Amino acid sequence: MLSDEIVTARQRANLTQEELAARTGLSVRSIRNLESARVTRPRPATVRLLRDVLGLPAHPSPSARLRPMQLPLEIPGFTGRRPQLEQLDRLLDGGPRRMSSVVVGVLSGRPGIGKTALALRWAHRSAARFADGVLHVHLGGSDPKKPAVTPSEALGCLIEALDVPGGVPCGPAARAGLYRSALAGRRMLIMLDDARDADQVRPLLPGVPGCMVVVTSRDRLTGLVVGEAAHPVVVDELAPCEAWQLLQARLGERRLSAEREAARQIVARCAGVPRALAVVAARAAVQPRLPLAELARQLR
Known part of the structure; x- marks a missing residue:
């Protein structure tokens, strides 16, 4: 259009x-x-x-x-994270007009803490500011049952998404060169989800200014912070009021108000971990007659 x-x-x-x-x-x-x-x-x-x-x-x-827009759906019930969202906003606002290098943000935190949910929330909210689109790759760095995606495999996926003429080269070095050439002069967001370590991420970084990369990882990726001047964004536990809002988004205010004390116990025992709250909320949602007090008891 x-x-x-x-x-x-x-x-x-x-x-x-x-x-x-x-x-x-x-x-x-x-x-x-x-x-x-x-x-x-x-x-x-x-x-x-x-x-x-x-x-x-x-x-x-x-x-x-053609403008790739590869973001998965946002995770329902997102709440809180205002400081981290503002930190990412500052990276972008200080970015493409004035930056002299690629901007990289590293979202790190414990398992289940909501790194991907935060990254998706910000990416969806900011996607319109990237004129050439958004790329997304799940790197599988934390799955003990499967090998992590290699940089060469990830580069192949990224090149295909960029619709580069001539197809995907065979060698990792050729793929990295073609990928960076295809990004030159473009303004794109690249989301690299669930990275294992800095070595897995480094070949996937653009070579010239204009793009922003958001990485999620259980590891702090200190090597990227030191070598590529990546900006660390710490993702920690939700505050009790934010955890309550997450449950409310999943179960509704009426059900929480009917068993307010049990809901408070659930919030306390999930200790601000979004995945734990989501699991409890899912159990309550599929068993609408199950008292929240029983769920709170099972969490003891």
Whole structure:
């Protein structure tokens, strides 16, 4: 769509709607209406003017408008995490316009603490700010039953998502080179979920500024913090009020209010770990007649 083309090209050029309006002589309102697709049949002269200013081809091919958006669904019942969300926002706000290197955020914490839920929440909320799309790879670094995804395998998936002509090369070095070449000049978010260690992540980092990488891991990935100046984001336990909100989102206020003391005990015994709270909430949801007091008793 023309609206997507304009938004993508404007953001890639690091222009605000006001700056684009000044360059084209159009009103800011006209730019907003075109980008939101409120105007479905703009004047040909207006389209030509925008294409000229933004450097867009007169007749773009359909493949030129492909924008990968690979994020999984957000995890239901997300709550809290305001400091961490604000920390990631600051990384992005200090990023593509002024950064001199790739921005990398490392979300680390104990199992079940909600690292992936936090990363997905922020990524979905911020996806529109990445004009060329969002990539996602699950690296399987913490699964004891399966081998972790190798960097070469992950690069193959990323290259396929970028729809690079010529297919995926065989060797790891060739894959890394092609991947970084394909990202050059693009503004993308790359989410690397469940990383095992820094060595698994390092080959997947872009080689030039313009992109942001968000990594989740049980490991602190100190090697990335030291070598690649990654920014650590610590994911810790939920506060009791946030844990209550998670249960409320899953079970409803009425059920919690009916057994308020039992619900408080569940919150206390789950110790702010979102996965533990989600498991208890799931048991309560599939057994609506089961008293919360019984669930609280089983957690003792």
